[in-house]
Amino acid sequence: DGGITQSPKYLFRKEGQNVTLSCEQNLNHDAMYWYRQDPGQGLRLIYYSQIVNDFQKGDIAEGYSVSREKKESFPLTVTSAQKNPTAFYLCASSILAGPSYNEQFFGPGTRLTVL
Amino acid sequence: AQSVTQLDSQVPVFEEAPVELRCNYSSSVSVYLFWYVQYPNQGLQLLLKYLSGSTLVKGINGFEAEFNKSQTSFHLRKPSVHISDTAEYFCAVSRRGSEKLVFGKGTKLTVNP
Numbered sequence: 468d469g470g471i472t473q474s475p476k477y478l479f480r481k482e483g484q485n486v487t488l489s490c491e492q493n494l495n496h497d498a499m500y501w502y503r504q505d506p507g508q509g510l511r512l513i514y515y516s517q518i519v520n521d522f523q524k525g526d527i528a529e530g531y532s533v534s535r536e537k538k539e540s541f542p543l544t545v546t547s548a549q550k551n552p553t554a555f556y557l558c559a560s561s562i563l564a565g566p567s568y569n570e571q572f573f574g575p576g577t578r579l580t581v582l
Numbered sequence: 583a584q585s586v587t588q589l590d591s592q593v594p595v596f597e598e599a600p601v602e603l604r605c606n607y608s609s610s611v612s613v614y615l616f617w618y619v620q621y622p623n624q625g626l627q628l629l630l631k632y633l634s635g636s637t638l639v640k641g642i643n644g645f646e647a648e649f650n651k652s653q654t655s656f657h658l659r660k661p662s663v664h665i666s667d668t669a670e671y672f673c674a675v676s677r678r679g680s681e682k683l684v685f686g687k688g689t690k691l692t693v694n695p
Contacts, residue, residue, distance in 0.1 A: 471625075492589050496682050507591065509672060509687040510626075517681060525682075557625055561681065564632075569676050570681055573625035 469494045471555035471574035475556050478579045480552075488543045488577045497563040499541035500571065503527060504555040513556075516541055517563065541549065552581045584609045586675050588686035596667055596694050603658040603689045605673035615656040616674040616683065617647055626672065633658065643667070668693045 471492045473534055480486045485573065502510040510527030530549025540580045541560075543547040545552045555578050559571040589604040597674065614633050618626040630641025636689045642683040656673060673686040 473625075502685075507687060510683065516680065536684040555623075558646075559626075563681060569633075569681065569683070570616070570628060570631060571626075573627070575625045576623070577624070 470564075471572060473577050474557075474576040476575065476577060478577055480579070480581050482581055483547045485547060486545050486552075486579065488545070488556055488558075488579070490541045490543065490574060492539050492541075492558075492560045492574075494560055494562075494572060495538070496560035496572070498561045499535065499540075500559040500561075501525075501531070501533065501541070501543045502557045502559065504557055504576075505552060510557065513543065551578060554579060571575055584613070584675055584684045586673050586684055586686035588671075588673055588689050590689050591687065592692070593692045594692045595663055596695060599624075599660050601659065601660050601663050601667075602693065603671050603673075603691065605656045605658065605686060607656065607673075607675045608652050609654070609675060609677060611630045612678045614676045614678060615647075615649060616675065616676075617641065617645070617656070617658050618672045620672065620676060620688075622669075629658070629671070662693075663693045665693050665695060667691060 472487045477577040500515040501513040514533045516522035532544045557576045561571045589607045594609045616631045617629040620626045630639045632639045632649045640646045670688045670690050674683040676683045
């Protein structure tokens with residue numbers, strides 16, 4: 468079955484440590500996205516990428532970094548510079564042509580807790 | 583910049599009652615509109631979308647939404663809810679030609695027996 472996988476589902480880290488969240492898709496989608504979700508805040512865009520080796524900052528990119536070395540993979544690193552990293556992180560992908568244009572498909576999410 | 587306002591943060595209803603979840607957006611250009619549902623500790627699933635054409639859009643699980651351009655609204659409705667509809671619902675908008683979505687803050691629907 469095609470879809471988006473995120474791992475791990477739950478992640479615990481000590482303050483000051485960098486941590487990398489995995490996102491893989493086998494939908495052959497062009498674009499990939501990372502969102503942060505906090506209670507009552509909706510989803511806020513961290514980074515997005517339309518093509519391999521290129522990505523753009525979203526609304527809350529400070530303290531995060533990404534890479535897009537392969538079309539199917541878009542890992543997110545939460546660095547020690549992120550002041551409040553505890554949140555639910557969602558990865559999504561979309562195709563950039565055809566009737567499903569702009570329709571984003573979401574992974575199951577990773578809940579990060581920084582102790 | 584675009585923005586989305588979901589007017590109710592929480593909506594409690596009884597099983598088999600009708601429900602309407604309200605969404606207003608601000609944009610001076612043509613837009614695409616979406617409703618997503620999220621069950622606890624899961625990702626988001628698309629309920630329905632408006633791209634063009636008929637302003638009444640039907641989605642999965644018996645939900646429908648109506649695009650009203652003059653009122654810049656895209657309210658979600660279901661004539662009779664089930665306990666299993668308990669979830670958080672998000673309205674989202676994107677400008678035509680843009681790959682980015684802007685989400686509202688969500689509405690928690692609780693269906694009580």
